[in-house]
Amino acid sequence: MTPSKSPTAPPGAPPARTTRVAGRPALRLGPASWVLRVRALLVPVLGLALLVLLMAVNIGRGDFPISVGSVLDVLLGGGSRRDQFIVLDLRLPRSLTGALVGAALGLSGAIVQSIARNPLASPDVLGITWGASAGAVTVVVLGGSAGGISGLASSLGVPLAALAGGLIAGLAVYLLSWRRGIEGHRMVLVGIAISTLAVNLTNWLLTLGDVNDAARAMVWLTGSLNGRGWEHVQPVAIALALLVPATLFGAHALGALRFGEDTARGLGVRVNTARALLVLFAVLLAAVATAGAGPIGFVALATPQIALRLSGVGQPPLIASAVLGAALTVGADLVARTAFGAVELPVGVLTASLGAPYLMFLLVRGRRKVRA
Amino acid sequence: MTTTDTDVQSSSNGPASTGPANTGSASTGSASTGQRSEVRLRASQLRLGYGDRLIVDGLDLDVVSGTVTAVIGPNGCGKSTLLRALGRLLAPRGGSVLLDGERIDKMSTRQVARILGVLPQTPQAPEGLTVADLVARGRHPHQTWYRQWSSADETIVADALRMTGMLELADRPVDELSGGQRQRAWLSMALAQGTDLLLLDEPTTYLDLAHQVDVLDLVRQLHAEAGRTVVMVLHDLNLAARYAEQLVAMRDGHIVTQGPPDEVLTEDMLREVFGLEARIVPDPVSGGPLVVPIGAHFR
Numbered sequence: 001m002t003p004s005k006s007p008t009a010p011p012g013a014p015p016a017r018t019t020r021v022a023g024r025p026a027l028r029l030g031p032a033s034w035v036l037r038v039r040a041l042l043v044p045v046l047g048l049a050l051l052v053l054l055m056a057v058n059i060g061r062g063d064f065p066i067s068v069g070s071v072l073d074v075l076l077g078g079g080s081r082r083d084q085f086i087v088l089d090l091r092l093p094r095s096l097t098g099a100l101v102g103a104a105l106g107l108s109g110a111i112v113q114s115i116a117r118n119p120l121a122s123p124d125v126l127g128i129t130w131g132a133s134a135g136a137v138t139v140v141v142l143g144g145s146a147g148g149i150s151g152l153a154s155s156l157g158v159p160l161a162a163l164a165g166g167l168i169a170g171l172a173v174y175l176l177s178w179r180r181g182i183e184g185h186r187m188v189l190v191g192i193a194i195s196t197l198a199v200n201l202t203n204w205l206l207t208l209g210d211v212n213d214a215a216r217a218m219v220w221l222t223g224s225l226n227g228r229g230w231e232h233v234q235p236v237a238i239a240l241a242l243l244v245p246a247t248l249f250g251a252h253a254l255g256a257l258r259f260g261e262d263t264a265r266g267l268g269v270r271v272n273t274a275r276a277l278l279v280l281f282a283v284l285l286a287a288v289a290t291a292g293a294g295p296i297g298f299v300a301l302a303t304p305q306i307a308l309r310l311s312g313v314g315q316p317p318l319i320a321s322a323v324l325g326a327a328l329t330v331g332a333d334l335v336a337r338t339a340f341g342a343v344e345l346p347v348g349v350l351t352a353s354l355g356a357p358y359l360m361f362l363l364v365r366g367r368r369k370v371r372a
Numbered sequence: 373m374t375t376t377d378t379d380v381q382s383s384s385n386g387p388a389s390t391g392p393a394n395t396g397s398a399s400t401g402s403a404s405t406g407q408r409s410e411v412r413l414r415a416s417q418l419r420l421g422y423g424d425r426l427i428v429d430g431l432d433l434d435v436v437s438g439t440v441t442a443v444i445g446p447n448g449c450g451k452s453t454l455l456r457a458l459g460r461l462l463a464p465r466g467g468s469v470l471l472d473g474e475r476i477d478k479m480s481t482r483q484v485a486r487i488l489g490v491l492p493q494t495p496q497a498p499e500g501l502t503v504a505d506l507v508a509r510g511r512h513p514h515q516t517w518y519r520q521w522s523s524a525d526e527t528i529v530a531d532a533l534r535m536t537g538m539l540e541l542a543d544r545p546v547d548e549l550s551g552g553q554r555q556r557a558w559l560s561m562a563l564a565q566g567t568d569l570l571l572l573d574e575p576t577t578y579l580d581l582a583h584q585v586d587v588l589d590l591v592r593q594l595h596a597e598a599g600r601t602v603v604m605v606l607h608d609l610n611l612a613a614r615y616a617e618q619l620v621a622m623r624d625g626h627i628v629t630q631g632p633p634d635e636v637l638t639e640d641m642l643r644e645v646f647g648l649e650a651r652i653v654p655d656p657v658s659g660g661p662l663v664v665p666i667g668a669h670f671r
């Protein structure tokens with residue numbers, strides 16, 4: 001193509017003074033205004049519907065099957081006493097934990113991938129999840145006796161240790177990959193190193209403990225939603241209630257950050273502050289999720305990329321990533337619980353098996369134009 | 373951080389240093405075409421570096437309102453480093469940069485972004501991004517999380533696209549454009565930022581000569597139409613002489629000489645700054661100075 005020589009009037013330019021910009025339809029309400037991206041709006045909405053459906057099916061399945069309709073009835077405040085007990089007290093916490101944990105992982109992955117400007121960067125690859133695992137396993141193995149870990153250590157110690165481990169790993173990656181700024185590929189390389197260290201530490205800890213502790217740790221390490229009650233929902237829900245608004249507030253800066261440091265700073269973004277805060281939020285989200293259900297792999301890596309391709313945007317969309325992360329985790333849990341007869345697999349085994357083929361399909365289909 | 377007195381720097385460099393240059397409060401919002409002689413940017417005893425390497429040491433520079441200034445000099449002389457400091461992309465080790473009389477490091481990033489636009493060297497657009505979305509990003513310093521695409525934004529973006537002749541290509545991905553078009557797209561983004569002070573770091577890099585002229589014509593037009601103040605780093609001396617009113621020649625992190633092209637571009641200067649033997653002849657088109665390098669072959 002030949003560029004126009006005249007800067008003002010390229011051949012074929014309409015003489016009329018248009019104030020519309022192609023490809024950026026507006027949504028304006030009073031003082032508020034956004035670019036209207038129908039596809040990017042539909043993905044989280046449909047994702048949410050899918051999530052509710054998956055949760056209803058998941059809750060319905062079990063030793064006492066309940067129909068999807070009855071489950072939804074209970075969730076809306078109706079239903080029989082028996083159904084209420086089974087749904088609300090026994091099964092809902094598990095699905096809810098799965099949904100919250102998945103949402104945290106999806107959101108965390110979307111933030112990290114945007115900041116590193118690298119789709120490989122996710123809390124799992126960067127070692128945050130594995131740091132959290134090492135922390136948790138330390139408590140399981142060293143804190144427990146042959147009979148397993150005692151009440152306080154198990155209910156508080158493991159999640160707190162996971163949180164601490166994740167934060168330490170995240171901090172280490174951020175500081176070590178810092179050199180006059182953050183570059184995606186350096187962050188990924190440092191992350192892989194930290195992640196390998198954490199995995200080795202975990203393996204070493206497993207050889208230290210006795211067989212029972214090691215077995216318990218292994219179940220935790222595959223990522224499991226087994227036996228999750230309201231006491232597990234609470235901390236994850238509180239963390240999300242605080243972190244999601246904080247993250248969304250930073251989303252505007254995130255959009256500029258992917259243009260590179262100098263451009264972002266030139267656009268008025270306090271690059272270091274914004275990036276450090278967003279990474280901190282992402283690390284907290286991943287660590288909280290891991291503390292809640294063990295290191296559920298692949299959700300944080302894949303869902304932002306899936307959300308990005310479904311939405312047709314250039315950068316992992318935060319809300320869509322969270323919603324799809326929740327749906328993928330609950331869907332994986334559903335399959336893990338019910339598809340293999342009496343054997344209940346840990347959810348972590350299934351997330352990769354479900355997410356990977358779909359991501360591959362989207363990758364093969366390729367991408368064309370994207371929207372900001 | 374060392375602080376220096378912010379007033380009266382005796383910049384001993386040539387006739388460019390504009391007399392009493394009252395900094396005061398330059399009216400920054402309007403891009404009026406009136407001739408003003410305020411100093412928009414003033415670097416005083418500037419010390420810049422990366423890591424333990426000091427690149428610029430004790431540099432003084434005034435950028436006068438409504439002028440087009442080109443910074444020239446050999447590779448690694450600190451041109452880009454200076455530009456980054458002027459645009460607050462790099463914090464000085466010492467000395468200060470004043471933007472409209474105010475210390476730029478005391479201003480917020482956002483405040484600076486509303487007054488001056490920076491176009492970094494070879495900026496990277498995210499994969500697949502359209503021209504419209506790229507240019508709209510220029511509105512960032514004026515937006516909030518709930519006001520991201522107002523009708524004012526849209527008008528300004530459309531104007532910026534029209535000015536660079538990119539309106540028809542608005543819906544195209546940036547990475548499918550030719551080099552010249554891509555540079556126009558980035559210039560549009562800087563324009564959409566709505567500042568009357570622009571810092572351009574080698575806006576002609578990787579462009580063929582026709583596109584270099586094309587982009588510089590555009591820069592000149594921006595200056596002529598709205599009286600914008602432009603500081604740009606340029607490699608081509610002849611284009612710098614043609615398109616800038618002020619040349620700043622740098623070597624080893626300090627300013628060797630500055631002033632109008634016909635005063636700065638001399639055979640002595642080329643020898644001292646670039647280590648280049650050259651003849652200066654009148655430009656047959658503009659009448660200004662034209663550098664003709666001699667080289668070993670014709671000596």
